Amino acid sequence: MALGEARTVTQGTTVAEACRQAAEEGVVLVTDANGLLSGILTHTDISIRVIAEGLQVEQTLVSKIMTRNPSFVPRKTLIIEALQKMVQGKYRHLPVVENGEAICMMMMSYCIRYVVFAHDHAAKNGSALGAPIGVERQSGSNFLDAYKIIEILSEHICKPLSTIISENSKIPTVAPSDTVHVATRKMRDLCVNYVVITVGNSLRGILTSKDVLTRVIGHNRPPELTQVEKVMTLHPNCATLDATILDALRLMDSGKFLHVPVLDGDGMLITCLDVLQLLKLRDPALDFDPQDEDHSLSYASIDRLDIKCMTPSVLELIMLEGSSKPTNLPFTLLQVITNNFSDERTIGYGGFGIVFKVE
Numbered sequence: 607m608a609l610g611e612a613r614t615v616t617q618g619t620t621v622a623e624a625c626r627q628a629a630e631e632g633v634v635l636v637t638d639a640n641g642l643l644s645g646i647l648t649h650t651d652i653s654i655r656v657i658a659e660g661l662q663v664e665q666t667l668v669s670k671i672m673t674r675n676p677s678f679v680p681r682k683t684l685i686i687e688a689l690q691k692m693v694q695g696k697y698r699h700l701p702v703v704e705n706g707e708a709i710c711m712m713m714m715s716y717c718i719r720y721v722v723f724a725h726d727h728a729a730k731n732g733s734a735l736g737a738p739i740g741v742e743r744q745s746g747s748n749f750l751d752a753y754k755i756i757e758i759l760s761e762h763i764c765k766p767l768s769t770i771i772s773e774n775s776k777i778p779t780v781a782p783s784d785t786v787h788v789a790t791r792k793m794r795d796l797c798v799n800y801v802v803i804t805v806g807n808s809l810r811g812i813l814t815s816k817d818v819l820t821r822v823i824g825h826n827r828p829p830e831l832t833q834v835e836k837v838m839t840l841h842p843n844c845a846t847l848d849a850t851i852l853d854a855l856r857l858m859d860s861g862k863f864l865h866v867p868v869l870d871g872d873g874m875l876i877t878c879l880d881v882l883q884l885l886k887l888r889d890p891a892l893d894f895d896p897q898d899e900d901h902s903l904s905y906a907s908i909d910r911l912d913i914k915c916m917t918p919s920v921l922e923l924i925m926l927e928g929s930s931k932p933t934n935l936p937f938t939l940l941q942v943i944t945n946n947f948s949d950e951r952t953i954g955y956g957g958f959g960i961v962f963k964v965e
Contacts (some may be wrong), residue, residue, distance in 0.1 A: 611710065612701065612711050613627045613628065613633075613635065614636070614708065615634050615636055616638075616639075616668075617636055617644065617668055617669035618668070619636075619668045620663065620664055620666065620668070621652065621666045621668060621671065622664045622823075624647055625652060625663060625819060625824065628648075628652075628819065631713065632699075632815075632816045632820075633648045633699045633711060634647050635647075635701055635711070636668055636669070641707060642706040643707065645669075645673055645674045645676065647668055648673075648699055649814075649815040649816045651673065652671075652819055652823070653790045653793055653794075653819070654790060654794040654815070656671060657786065657787060657790040657818060657822075658791045658793065658794040659794075676697075677691065678703040678708070679701075679703070680704065681702055681703075681709065683702070685716075685717065685720050686755055686756060686759075688700055688712050689717040689720075689721070690887075692712070692717065693885045693886055696882055697714075698882070717885075718855050718864075719859050721759070722852070722856055722859050759885075763851045763852040763855065763884075766847070766848055767848075767849055767850070767853075767854060768847050768848070770879070770883060770884070771877055777875065778792050778793065779801060779802050779803070779804045780804075780813075781803070781834075782803050782810055782834060782835035785829065785832060785833060785834065786818060786827075786829040786830075786832045786833075787829040789813055789818075789834050790829065799814060799815040799816075800812060800865050801813050801834075802875065803834055803838050807875055808873075808875070809841075809842075809875045810838075810840070810841070811834075811835070811838035812838060812839050812878070813834055813837065814839075814863075821837040839863075842865075842867060843857055844868065845857060845879075846869055847868060847869070847871070847876060849868075851884050854866050855885075858881060864880065864881040865878055865880055866878065867879075
């Protein structure tokens with residue numbers, strides 16, 4: 607579960623080539639003549655600015671459709687801070703930049719995994735959600751407190767989905783026989799990056815802008831001739847109205863998707879929720895400008911992204927995937943995972959060291 611690689615193209619690259627580069631992560635960064643970040647191009651941009659407009663990927667340059675001067679974060683950024691910035695700015699990808707050069711990409715899928723992991727760890731150990739992600743209060747801070755975000759988030763994700771569903775929410779729907787071109791125009795018109803495929807009020811499938819990139823453009827299928835039913839995800843995983851936001855996040859994390867249809871008790875489609883809707887914190891205290899680089903959050907070691915390679919916390923990789931070898935860990939983190947070096951966690955001694963069991 608590493609952060610996304612910062613794949614880059616130049617402004618003069620064709621969209622067709624950019625699509626090949628973006629196939630895995632669904633995004634490429636655009637650099638100027640000096641190799642500095644100047645834009646970003648996502649699968650959503652490709653769907654609504656190219657396919658929906660009837661442009662040809664082989665003839666359209668990245669510079670014509672990219673988002674210029676994208677928001678970014680420095681490498682020493684709290685995950686919770688990056689997540690809040692992504693939700694406020696409605697980004698699913700956030701470049702991590704050092705000295706003007708993009709070194710990796712923060713992905714929304716990683717943020718989902720992190721929130722679920724932090725909640726489970728906190729619940730298991732009877733601690734606050736902030737404990738496993740290393741957030742500490744800084745007394746006297748005049749800016750938004752990261753711990754406040756954590757507290758509100760921990761309450762928010764335990765709410766049922768019914769509390770965040772609007773009565774008048776529009777569902778972007780198309781028929782199975784509609785073309786991908788029609789589907790992308792619906793995405794554009796409703797400012798979303800997905801459509802659900804229905805017959806009557808019965809859900810048949812879902813098509814996202816990532817699907818358009820990988821299953822249509824990636825296989826050289828003409829959008830104006832390809833029917834949605836040929837490339838949609840058939841019978842997608844769904845949530846029920848009484849499920850919690852955390853339940854929906856777990857579903858997304860396990861299935862590696864960012865949209866979840868919601869069904870009523872009769873199995874009829876009520877709405878489809880995007881991950882940004884799930885994680886939007888409805889609290890006036892959190893209304894800050896996502897472009898503001900000066901808001902100061904409390905930084906603790908566990909939440910600092912690895913400076914050398916920008917991978918997530920080594921501890922997290924060890925605990926979740928076993929993909930990293932043991933290494934030096936921050937003292938504050940060791941205190942958390944050993945319950946402040948309690949005797950109950952001591953399992954042995956060796957040389958000049960003590961062996962602790964961590965949870």
